[in-house]
Amino acid sequence: MKVTFPHMGHMWICLSAMLEYLGVEVVVPPPSSKRTLTLGARHAPEFACLPLKLNLGNFMEASELGADTILMAGGCGPCRFGYYAQVEHAILEDLGYKYRLVVMEPPQKHVGELLSKIKYITGHSSWWEVVRGIRFGYQKARMVDELERQANYLRPREIHRGSTDKAFKRALQEIIAAKHPRDLPQAGERVRKIMAQVVIKPRPVLRVGIVGEIFTLLEPFANYDLERRLGYLGVETDRSIYLSEWINDHLFLGLVRGLRSRKEACQAAPPYLNHFVGGHGQETVGSTVMYAKQGYDGVIQLLPFTCMPEIVAHSVLPRLSTELGIPTLTITVDEQSGEAGLVTRLEAFIDLLARKKGVV
Numbered sequence: 001m002k003v004t005f006p007h008m009g010h011m012w013i014c015l016s017a018m019l020e021y022l023g024v025e026v027v028v029p030p031p032s033s034k035r036t037l038t039l040g041a042r043h044a045p046e047f048a049c050l051p052l053k054l055n056l057g058n059f060m061e062a063s064e065l066g067a068d069t070i071l072m073a074g075g076c077g078p079c080r081f082g083y084y085a086q087v088e089h090a091i092l093e094d095l096g097y098k099y100r101l102v103v104m105e106p107p108q109k110h111v112g113e114l115l116s117k118i119k120y121i122t123g124h125s126s127w128w129e130v131v132r133g134i135r136f137g138y139q140k141a142r143m144v145d146e147l148e149r150q151a152n153y154l155r156p157r158e159i160h161r162g163s164t165d166k167a168f169k170r171a172l173q174e175i176i177a178a179k180h181p182r183d184l185p186q187a188g189e190r191v192r193k194i195m196a197q198v199v200i201k202p203r204p205v206l207r208v209g210i211v212g213e214i215f216t217l218l219e220p221f222a223n224y225d226l227e228r229r230l231g232y233l234g235v236e237t238d239r240s241i242y243l244s245e246w247i248n249d250h251l252f253l254g255l256v257r258g259l260r261s262r263k264e265a266c267q268a269a270p271p272y273l274n275h276f277v278g279g280h281g282q283e284t285v286g287s288t289v290m291y292a293k294q295g296y297d298g299v300i301q302l303l304p305f306t307c308m309p310e311i312v313a314h315s316v317l318p319r320l321s322t323e324l325g326i327p328t329l330t331i332t333v334d335e336q337s338g339e340a341g342l343v344t345r346l347e348a349f350i351d352l353l354a355r356k357k358g359v360v
């Protein structure tokens with residue numbers, strides 16, 4: 001069995017660590033690119049949202065590298081994610097691909113089914129080993145998230161342009177190279193040393209929160225490398241969702257203490273949005289409220305074209321923005337999006353924030 005999965009930011013690092021630790025052969029799809037999107041968009045329904053198209057492209061490219069089993073998360077609720085895996089699998093079958101599909105449904109609803117799927121993928125491993133493998137993958141997710149946060153802090157303050165990105169790449173390699181839980185403390189030490197070499201200068205920077213749909217938040221190809229771009233425009237960013245937080249909320253049912261949770265964000269959403277609307281819609285609204293209260297200078301909402309939960313969230317952002325005094329910008333992405341238009345809108349938004357704050 002050669003297992004592949006969708007490319008979503010750095011999720012592959014944590015997933016392959018976990019699976020390889022358990023002796024499963026993994027085929028990481030190539031990083032999402034124009035080719036990935038062209039392949040996916042050619043065969044997906046036109047109205048489908050961007051993540052489905054990119055996932056489809058990922059699986060076609062992974063098949064070229066020998067993958068034969070797709071591992072995907074399932075879902076339920078009012079958005080389309082719940083039947084993504086089945087739609088993608090049906091399209092691939094129609095195209096002649098011979099993939100096995102394993103969908104991990106949320107543990108709250110189907111715990112027995114989830115356990116049997118884990119056993120199917122991990123084969124001979126004992127439950128104790130499975131727990132250790134999951135823990136190993138999760139520890140890597142925490143390290144990568146911490147590294148991303150650090151890079152987002154350093155980038156707008158760096159003296160030598162590009163030094164944060166260079167350090168980030170080297171540090172990421174250290175995390176990837178750790179093949180066993182016992183290697184992680186030394187890897188963490190090396191990561192700290194590498195990032196400490198980035199020379200920064202204290203300067204006034206803008207702070208912007210990025211909220212929205214998880215795939216577009218986490219996948220730099222889908223969001224035109226938004227965090228990096230903003231860093232170079234002198235903006236420190238924070239995302240409303242990091243992978244380890246998502247894992248804790250959705251797979252560990254919030255058992256890891258001390259992390260932000262979607263619960264807090266959802267509790268902050270009323271009176272603007274009082275109930276669950278699917279995906280991350282309510283979190284988007286609640287996180288925007290929280291960023292406003294924490295004194296952030298602005299919020300950017302990211303969503304794939306036709307994303308239902310984020311369209312609902314978008315409809316209440318103007319009122320929230322006026323009442324809480326936080327400027328918001330909504331960016332919608334799909335296969336028709338153009339980089340030049342995005343850059344113009346971003347620069348105009350950041351210019352507005354800088355003038356408002358008086359840091360021009």
Ligand code: SF4
Binds near residue numbers: 050079278279306
């Ligand atoms: S949250 Fe949005 S982008 Fe994600 S599956 Fe649902 S509709 Fe599509």
